[in-house]
Structure formats: C-alpha cells, structure tokens
Amino acid sequence: MRNQQARVFRRSVLMLTVVAMAGLAVLVWTGWLSLGTHSSEEAVSSADESVPAMGVPSELSSEERSLAIDTIFTSQKQMALTFNGLADMETMTSLLHELDKHDIRATFFLPGMRVAEEPDLVEKIVQAGHEIANNTLDQQDMSEWPIADIYEDLRLTNELIEREVGIQPRYVRSRSGDYTDDLRRAAEALGMEAVVGYSINPRDRDGKSAAEIGAYVDRYMRRGAVVLLHTNLNPEIVDAIAYIADAATHKGYSFVPIGQLRENGTVYKPLEEIPGFDAAQMNPDYADRTYTLIESIPNGKKEIAMTFDDWGSEDTINAVLDILDDYDLKCTFFLVGEGVEKNPNLARAILDDGHEIANHTYSHKVVTTLSPKELQEEVVKGHQALTEALQEPPLMIFRPPTGVFDDTAARIIAATGYQMIVNYDVDPMDWDAAHSAEDITNTILEQTVDGSIILLHILDDKHTIEALPNVIEGLQAEGYSFVKVTELMEYMSGNERILEQ
Numbered sequence: 001m002r003n004q005q006a007r008v009f010r011r012s013v014l015m016l017t018v019v020a021m022a023g024l025a026v027l028v029w030t031g032w033l034s035l036g037t038h039s040s041e042e043a044v045s046s047a048d049e050s051v052p053a054m055g056v057p058s059e060l061s062s063e064e065r066s067l068a069i070d071t072i073f074t075s076q077k078q079m080a081l082t083f084n085g086l087a088d089m090e091t092m093t094s095l096l097h098e099l100d101k102h103d104i105r106a107t108f109f110l111p112g113m114r115v116a117e118e119p120d121l122v123e124k125i126v127q128a129g130h131e132i133a134n135n136t137l138d139q140q141d142m143s144e145w146p147i148a149d150i151y152e153d154l155r156l157t158n159e160l161i162e163r164e165v166g167i168q169p170r171y172v173r174s175r176s177g178d179y180t181d182d183l184r185r186a187a188e189a190l191g192m193e194a195v196v197g198y199s200i201n202p203r204d205r206d207g208k209s210a211a212e213i214g215a216y217v218d219r220y221m222r223r224g225a226v227v228l229l230h231t232n233l234n235p236e237i238v239d240a241i242a243y244i245a246d247a248a249t250h251k252g253y254s255f256v257p258i259g260q261l262r263e264n265g266t267v268y269k270p271l272e273e274i275p276g277f278d279a280a281q282m283n284p285d286y287a288d289r290t291y292t293l294i295e296s297i298p299n300g301k302k303e304i305a306m307t308f309d310d311w312g313s314e315d316t317i318n319a320v321l322d323i324l325d326d327y328d329l330k331c332t333f334f335l336v337g338e339g340v341e342k343n344p345n346l347a348r349a350i351l352d353d354g355h356e357i358a359n360h361t362y363s364h365k366v367v368t369t370l371s372p373k374e375l376q377e378e379v380v381k382g383h384q385a386l387t388e389a390l391q392e393p394p395l396m397i398f399r400p401p402t403g404v405f406d407d408t409a410a411r412i413i414a415a416t417g418y419q420m421i422v423n424y425d426v427d428p429m430d431w432d433a434a435h436s437a438e439d440i441t442n443t444i445l446e447q448t449v450d451g452s453i454i455l456l457h458i459l460d461d462k463h464t465i466e467a468l469p470n471v472i473e474g475l476q477a478e479g480y481s482f483v484k485v486t487e488l489m490e491y492m493s494g495n496e497r498i499l500e501q
C-alpha cells in the first residue's frame with residue numbers, strides 16, 4: 001500500500017542526513033554502513049524496530065496546540081503572499097525577479113527535501129528579503145499520520161532549513177494548507193509559532209491563467225489576508241505577480257511576510273479577557289427600566305452627526321472611509337455583529353480611523369418582531385461580536401434595525417445595559433438602490449437642520465458612496481459642521497427634543 005510505504009519512508013527518514021553538493025543531493029544513511037546491500041524490506045524492518053526504542057517525544061504528551069492562522073489579525077491594509085513548494089532554478093529566478101520588481105516580500109513554504117537539494121536557490125530567496133517557512137519534508141498528505149511521524153517530519157524539515165540557510169522556521173503549512181489538531185500539537189511541541197492555512201486560494205494549481213489568478217486575488221483582497229500560491233505547479237504564476245501587485249497598489253494594499261504582518265497587527269485577546277465584554281447582559285427584569293431616545297440634538301451651532309449603519313464588503317467600506325478621510329470627518333457607525341464577525345479587521349480599521357462604533361444587533365432583525373429573550377440575545381450577541389472584533393467594547397448606544405421599536409422593546413433593550421437609543425431625523429433611504437445619488441443628496445440637504453442625525457448605510461451596490469462628496473460639500477456650504485453622535489450628546493441636558501421616557 002502506498003500509505004504504508006510512505007509512512008515507512010518517513011521513519012527511515014529520521015535517520016537520514018541530507019548533504020547537498022552542487023545541487024545534487026547525496027543521501028547518506030547513518031548507522032547503516034552497508035548501504036546498498038540492504039533491500040528496502042530490511043531497511044523497513046530496521047526502522048520499525050527502532051521506533052519503540054525512540055518512543056514518542058515527551059513534548060508530544062502535551063495537548064497544547066500552536067496557533068492556526070488563516071487571516072492575520074491586523075487593521076492595516078497589508079496582506080501576505082505565500083508560496084508552497086520550490087520550483088526549478090529558472091522559474092524561481094523569474095519569480096524572484098517579478099516580486100522584487102513590484103517590491104513584494106513574500107513567505108515561501110519550502111519542502112525540506114527540496115531545500116537540501118537546492119540550498120543555493122534557497123539562499124537566493126533569503127537574500128531577496130523573503131521569509132522561509134516549513135512546507136513539510138516533501139508535501140505528503142499527513143492528515144492520517146500518527147502525531148509522532150508528523151512531529152519528526154516537521155522537526156527534520158526545520159533542521160534541514162536551519163542547516164542550509166541558518167533560519168529557524170516559525171511557521172509550517174501542510175501540502176493542502178489544511179491542518180489537523182495533531183499538526184498543531186506537533187508544531188507547538190517544536191516551539192513553532194503557528195500552522196498557517198490561507199484565506200485567498202486562487203487555485204493556480206488548476207491551470208488558471210495569470211490574469212485569472214490576478215483577478216481572483218483582486219476580488220477577495222482584504223486586510224490580513226493570506227494568499228495561497230504554488231511555485232511549481234503552474235508557470236503562469238510568474239506573470240500573475242504583475243496582476244496581483246497592480247490590483248493591490250490600486251486599492252492601497254501591500255504585501256509583507258507573515259512574521260512582519262503579525263508584528264504589525266494586533267495581539268488577539270479572547271472575548272472574556274476584554275474589559276467590558278460583559279457590559280451587556282440578559283435581564284428578564286425589564287418592566288420598570290427607563291431608556292433615553294435621541295433623534296437629533298440641536299445646539300445652536302449647526303453641528304450635525306452623520307451615521308452609517310449595517311455592514312458591507314471591504315471595498316465598499318474602504319471607499320466610505322477614504323471619502324471621510326479626504327474631508328477629515330469623524331462619524332458614528334452602527335454595526336451588525338454577524339457582519340463584523342466575518343471581517344473583524346475591517347471593523348477595527350473603522351475604529352482606527354477615529355470613528356466611533358455602536359450596536360445595531362447581531363443579525364438585523366426588527367426588534368418588535370422578537371420575544372423579550374430573543375431581543376436581548378440580539379443585543380447581547382451583537383455587543384459581544386463587536387467587542388471581540390474591536391478588542392474593546394462598542395459605545396453603549398443602540399440603534400434598532402430599520403429604526404422601528406416601541407416602548408416595550410426599548411425597555412427590554414435598556415435592561416441589557418443599553419439605556420441609550422439613537423435614531424435619526426434625516427433619512428434619505430439610501431439602502432434602496434432605486435434612490436440615485438442625486439435623490440440621496442437632495443433629501444439630506446432638504447431635511448437637515450441644526451443638530452440633525454443623518455442615517456446612511458455601508459451596504460454594497462447602493463448610491464451612497466457616489467452621493468457622499470456632494471452631501472458633505474453641500475452641507476458644509478450651508479454652514480454645517482460634522483461631529484460624532486457622542487459629541488452631540490454633550491449638549492443633551494435640558495434639551496426639549498430629547499424624549500426622556
């Protein structure tokens with residue numbers, strides 16, 4: 001059986017020393033001086049007998065697992081371009097040239113056996129500033145292997161890489177990019193930082209053209225993404241680099257090695273370790289709760305707040321953030337937990353840009369259609385999703401989906417800890433794509449007064465982005481200035497337009 005042979009091969013490999021000379025690997029069996037007279041059967045039985053003597057390494061007795069990374073936790077517009085495998089000298093030279101031309105530093109996951117065969121080529125990769133990582137000895141499918149065999153495979157690969165180029169790999173990836181708990185335990189036992197998967201797989205292995213590979217990366221580009229490519233399966237990969245680099249430059253992203261991407265990112269804290277994660281709680285005792293409803297806060301200074309609701313794609317939200325940055329405006333975002341969970345890096349990017357974030361439920365259900373328990377779950381789950389993504393709690397301010405609520409719902413919400421409900425007095429209905437940029441702009445300019453709170457959305461495929469510059473310039477021309485909702489709230493006390501219940 002193939003698998004059996006492969007496993008026997010791994011065990012034999014434990015006793016291998018690989019010496020590479022002039023690109024030619026010479027394998028020397030240590031301990032078997034009569035190499036060549038042994039049949040493979042004899043080698044097999046010798047290797048099998050030696051296993052109980054060595055036993056399972058004591059490091060493997062721990063259940064601890066290394067990190068597993070598919071996306072790096074960063075709010076910066078950076079991604080990792082990663083390659084599995086080591087192609088021939090000619091392909092690699094072209095690839096390195098392309099990467100250098102586009103100022104991309106990548107991460108190369110190299111099979112240990114190929115490193116031993118071509119140390120000069122690996123040295124070239126290192127010299128070009130790329131990161132070297134472990135791609136197992138020779139990319140076998142390890143998913144069914146005993147953990148001791150996985151451990152030895154990774155250990156030997158690390159050893160080969162260190163011997164040839166003096167680098168201790170911090171990361172490992174399997175042949176497919178998938179990983180098991182045993183792979184993570186083996187990586188942990190070896191003191192490696194993480195098992196790395198991927199978040200963007202353009203499937204270059206399926207014979208895609210350079211343009212197709214580039215278009216795929218362009219479409220799914222996002223903060224912290226790990227792009228999976230192969231050096232040795234499809235020659236189109238060399239020409240794909242220009243497409244990928246141009247798309248990234250156009251959208252303002254750069255590629256850095258995984259280690260650097262992680263250093264530039266945020267250390268992720270689990271929800272329970274973030275102060276304020278439990279500020280919202282289920283609470284059946286809501287009948288006598290009070291709440292505050294705000295729809296606008298006039299202060300005589302023509303200050304207004306622009307607010308953005310819901311969730312959208314990386315491209316849509318980037319476009320909104322870019323416009324707000326161009327006009328140096330800070331706004332208030334009411335985010336849906338379920339969306340934020342899918343792209344926490346983007347949620348943190350909103351915060352990092354100086355905007356503030358509040359709770360708009362977990363899954364955008366109209367609150368008056370829910371039982372008290374369901375409604376509180378929506379609020380609490382939304383709070384937790386935002387807290388985990390942002391690594392800090394959102395504002396304790398709630399906006400009901402579609403703006404609809406009643407007195408009972410407001411009390412139920414308040415009982416969770418969200419006593420402040422912020423709606424709006426200007427609604428251009430930009431969530432409806434039937435409303436053009438001009439419609440949106442005109443409605444806002446007609447409805448806005450001192451202290452207004454304007455409702456907009458960060459949904460995909462609407463006319464909001466197109467309208468925004470005209471909205472901002474039109475309101476500024478009328479003497480309005482933009483502040484965040486919490487800044488408007490500083491004028492609340494004694495104001496008759498605040499509905500105290």
Ligand SMILES: [Zn+2]
Pocket residue numbers: 309310360364400401402
């Ligand atoms: Zn909404």
